[in-house]
Amino acid sequence: xxxxxxxxxxxxxxxxxxxxxxxxxxxxxxxxxxxxxxxxxxxxxxxxxxxxxxxxxxxxxxxxxxxxxxxxxxxxxxxxxxxxxxxxxxxxxxxxxxxxxxxxxxxxxxxxxxxxxxxxxxxx
Numbered sequence: 001x002x003x004x005x006x007x008x009x010x011x012x013x014x015x016x017x018x019x020x021x022x023x024x025x026x027x028x029x030x031x032x033x034x035x036x037x038x039x040x041x042x043x044x045x046x047x048x049x050x051x052x053x054x055x056x057x058x059x060x061x062x063x064x065x066x067x068x069x070x071x072x073x074x075x076x077x078x079x080x081x082x083x084x085x086x087x088x089x090x091x092x093x094x095x096x097x098x099x100x101x102x103x104x105x106x107x108x109x110x111x112x113x114x115x116x117x118x119x120x121x122x123x124x
Contacts, residue, residue, distance in 0.1 A: 002026035002113050004095045009118030016122070017083045022095030022115055024076040029101035029111065034071055034078035038091035038120075045094065049080060063089075085122045092117040 008020040024031055035050030049059045049069040057069055068081040078095065095115035100108045 002029050002097070002099070002101055002111050004097055004113050004115035006093070006095045006115040006118040009093060009120045011121045011123065012085055014085060014087055014122055014124050016085050017081070018085065018120060020080040020082070020093055020095075020118060020120075022078045022097070024097050024099075024113070026101060029099060031073070031076050031097055031099040033099075034095065034097040036069065036078070036080045037094045037096055038089075039094065039117075040091045048093070051078060082120070085120075087122045087124045090120060090122045092119050 003025050004022050006020060006022045008018060010018060012018050022034065031053055033050060033052045036048040037045045038048050039045040047060060048063055049067055051057045051069045051071045053071065053073050055071065059067060066084045070079045094117045098112040101111050103109045
């Protein structure tokens with residue numbers, strides 16, 4: 001299995017910045033794409049930003065111009081630089097990634113994993 005470990009959440013004032021990181025680990029795997037979602041209590045988990053290993057990116061309209069997603073393919077790590085944070089950005093942020101991995105027998109299979117979530121709180 002491929003595991004994702006997130007870090008970088010915390011408390012920040014409106015207008016401030018935070019940088020989230022998410023590293024994928026496991027054996028004999030490759031990453032095709034990674035991304036970030038966020039969720040607030042009582043609401044569905046929404047996509048925030050995504051990136052492929054070839055650096056194609058996409059962003060939710062609500063974060064365009066403020067958030068920057070990047071990937072380090074050598075480290076299988078995705079970053080989310082969050083600038084000019086707003087109180088409405090407060091949420092639990094989840095990393096998601098997918099790719100292929102060796103099944104331990106004779107073939108490569110697809111995988112899709114989620115991180116445990118990291119809390120971001122933006123105070124007004």
